[in-house]
Amino acid sequence: xxxxTQSPRHKVTETGTPVTLRCHQTENHRYMxxxxxDPGHGLRLIHYxxxxxxxxKGEVSDGYSVSRSKTEDFLLTLESATSSQTSxxxxxxxxxxxxxxxxxxxxxxxx
Amino acid sequence: DQQVKQNSPSLSVQEGRISILNCDYTNSMFDxxxxxxxxxxxxxxxxxxxxxxxxxxxxxxxxxxxxxSAKHLSLHIVPSQPGDSAVYxxxxxxxxxxxxxxxxxxxxxxxxxx
Numbered sequence: 001x002x003x004x005t006q007s008p009r010h011k012v013t014e015t016g017t018p019v020t021l022r023c024h025q026t027e028n029h030r031y032m033x034x035x036x037x038d039p040g041h042g043l044r045l046i047h048y049x050x051x052x053x054x055x056x057k058g059e060v061s062d063g064y065s066v067s068r069s070k071t072e073d074f075l076l077t078l079e080s081a082t083s084s085q086t087s088x089x090x091x092x093x094x095x096x097x098x099x100x101x102x103x104x105x106x107x108x109x110x111x
Numbered sequence: 112d113q114q115v116k117q118n119s120p121s122l123s124v125q126e127g128r129i130s131i132l133n134c135d136y137t138n139s140m141f142d143x144x145x146x147x148x149x150x151x152x153x154x155x156x157x158x159x160x161x162x163x164x165x166x167x168x169x170x171x172x173x174x175x176x177x178x179x180s181a182k183h184l185s186l187h188i189v190p191s192q193p194g195d196s197a198v199y200x201x202x203x204x205x206x207x208x209x210x211x212x213x214x215x216x217x218x219x220x221x222x223x224x225x
Contacts, residue, residue: 033212042217043155043200050210058212090154097211098143098204102154 003027006091006103013110019078021106023091025071029101031094032074034058034066036087037105043090049074050097081110114138115203117216125224130188132219134201137182141203141214146175146186149198149218158199159186191223 003026013019023032033048035058045058047066055066063085065077078085086109092100116135124130134144142163147155161168161175161184168175174187188195201216 031210031212040217043215045212048210048212056207056210092154094213098213099145099157099160100213102156104154105152 004091004093004101004103006089006106008106009104010107011109013081013108015082015110016080019081019108019110021076021089021091021108023074023076023093023103025074025093027093027095027101028071029093029095031097031100032068033092033094033100034064034074034076035090035092036060037090038087046076046089078108081108083110086110113216114141114205114214115201115216117199117201117219119219120217121220121222123222123224124191126193127190130186130191130195130221130223132186132188132199132201132221134184134186134216135182136184136203138203138205138214139182141205143204144175144177144184145202145204145213146173147200147202148195149200155200188221191221193223193225196221196223 005024007022034046035043044060049055049068067075089106091103094100145160146158148158149155177184198218198220200218202213204211205214
């Protein structure tokens, strides 16, 4: 699976708690992305990174923060989880910002 | 404002027939297009791509056609198989400053019936 691992794969958390999702790659790709997928919305970009400590917002970044302190790891944090953040989260990596390889996804439920 | 549009949310075809999935785009600067396939509970996987210098790219049962003047591309699957049942996404890389990111369509859910 293109050397990309997401953890955890499933998580249930309570409203108001912080949550961190991890994406780990072994491909040394420059770009890493976090998407969420919801019915009727396709894949929506949350944040992306184009290098260590270099990140930028996507189209649905409110309520989320990211960090990339190493090439191989890209963390997505929900500072205070809300029910609207219940979703399936996908990490993706890309060498040049075009063809992307996806992880298996993390199903997050906020109750 | 969606720059990549897949106007058909779903499509149903019979096994052995042709499946045609469509995608329209608005940004004439797009120079490369990708199709991804997604099964439930899995991440999307790359299927086929096409550069804007071509009008056709073929890989086995999958062919992508690009009509630049109409800003339209289509994915043909011939013959369709039940295992092709999935959601298909069209995407195009866009420049964001000095970086690039993919712009995605909303997807078309294909059902291939035995």
